[in-house]
Amino acid sequence: MEFPITDLLSREQCTQWIVEHFHPNGFGCKHCGATLEQARKFRTTYRSQLTVYRCRRCDQTYNLYTGTLLEQHHLRPEQVVLFLRGILKGESSKTLAAELSLSYKTVLTLRHQFQDRAQQLQPDDPLPDAETETDEMFQNAGEKRNRAL
Numbered sequence: 472m473e474f475p476i477t478d479l480l481s482r483e484q485c486t487q488w489i490v491e492h493f494h495p496n497g498f499g500c501k502h503c504g505a506t507l508e509q510a511r512k513f514r515t516t517y518r519s520q521l522t523v524y525r526c527r528r529c530d531q532t533y534n535l536y537t538g539t540l541l542e543q544h545h546l547r548p549e550q551v552v553l554f555l556r557g558i559l560k561g562e563s564s565k566t567l568a569a570e571l572s573l574s575y576k577t578v579l580t581l582r583h584q585f586q587d588r589a590q591q592l593q594p595d596d597p598l599p600d601a602e603t604e605t606d607e608m609f610q611n612a613g614e615k616r617n618r619a620l
């Protein structure tokens with residue numbers, strides 16, 4: 472069932488969640504590192520309805536998505552939170568597109584970009600013993616399933 476849930480979420484809380492998760496070292500100018508307090512509100516984007524800030528130090532503009540995978544996709548903050556929740560829960564791209572009023576292509580493109588980024592962030596170090604055993608357990612489970620076929 473598709474449920475129009477985006478209208479029920481708070482814009483401010485979703486924005487705050489994105490700041491915490493996409494800008495853990497603080498949200499500010501991506502060009503020179505100045506803080507948000509050193510910027511002025513410049514305009515609001517049409518589709519994503521984001522505030523665009525103009526940095527008083529370097530005169531460049533930026534918004535909540537600048538320097539992230541969300542840049543250029545025009546999602547509203549509520550759509551971002553629900554999109555990420557959906558892909559983590561394994562929702563189909565078709566369902567997510569319908570529920571979040573996004574094109575199927577946008578959902579698919581963003582999903583692949585986030586999955587690629589997550590893959591890149593996997594540590595190169597070997598896992599500690601306890602986690603290796605868990606990993607081996609899944610490998611063994613897969614081998615047994617293959618043998619039964």
Ligand SMILES: [Zn+2]
Pocket residue numbers: 500501502503504505526527528529530531
């Ligand atoms: Zn700046």
